[in-house]
Amino acid sequence: MPTINALSQLLFPTRCFGCQTIGLSICSTCRIQWHPHYYLTHISQVSVHSAVIYSPTASKILLAAKERGLKGADDLVIDAIVHVLSQANFDKHNIRLVPIPSSQSARRRRGRSFIVDVASSVSAQTSFPLSDSLELVRKVRDQSGLHASARARNMQSAFAIKAGAYPRGDLILIDDVVTTGATLRDAARALTSQGFQVLASVTACVAQPLR
Numbered sequence: 001m002p003t004i005n006a007l008s009q010l011l012f013p014t015r016c017f018g019c020q021t022i023g024l025s026i027c028s029t030c031r032i033q034w035h036p037h038y039y040l041t042h043i044s045q046v047s048v049h050s051a052v053i054y055s056p057t058a059s060k061i062l063l064a065a066k067e068r069g070l071k072g073a074d075d076l077v078i079d080a081i082v083h084v085l086s087q088a089n090f091d092k093h094n095i096r097l098v099p100i101p102s103s104q105s106a107r108r109r110r111g112r113s114f115i116v117d118v119a120s121s122v123s124a125q126t127s128f129p130l131s132d133s134l135e136l137v138r139k140v141r142d143q144s145g146l147h148a149s150a151r152a153r154n155m156q157s158a159f160a161i162k163a164g165a166y167p168r169g170d171l172i173l174i175d176d177v178v179t180t181g182a183t184l185r186d187a188a189r190a191l192t193s194q195g196f197q198v199l200a201s202v203t204a205c206v207a208q209p210l211r
């Protein structure tokens, strides 16, 4: 319905998530900081494939998606992860996407499980099946502002496989951002300690950790 779209654009014009300029959800200037490439890092035994380097623009996009639930921001995160999956050449594998779940308090605040939502859209676009098989089994602190060793302690033994879940295949952990890898490391531990096969992790962003 073009008239309703036109009216809503008039009342609520699309603004750039990076700088608030009216026009596109990401303007050409901010696009420089959010342009999906392909970065490969390693956390313990798990390779981490990412699309963009974390930046002030990336932070604003992730917050708009996570905390404000804005579809345009979700789409940028989804597109980044789909881009990485297409670059990473997992074709020979029997891929299952395993989202890293958020804490219960974050789910309550946001009214959804952000990464599960993102991973299920990625699954729909790529036809890699979703295996929502992890859960947090204890309270964890918000990681922003925590240094590497505090993050490792914070996430130690935090994840477990959901009751009844049986994540077969080559598992790809999905998250929005990797920093120290504490979260991915514990999620991988929860799966491999039960004999499941974690092939890699895919994140939208890769950040430089606090030392």
Ligand SMILES: [Zn+2]
Residues within 6 Å of the ligand: 016, 017, 018, 019, 020, 021, 026, 027, 028, 029, 030, 031
């Ligand atoms: Zn901008």
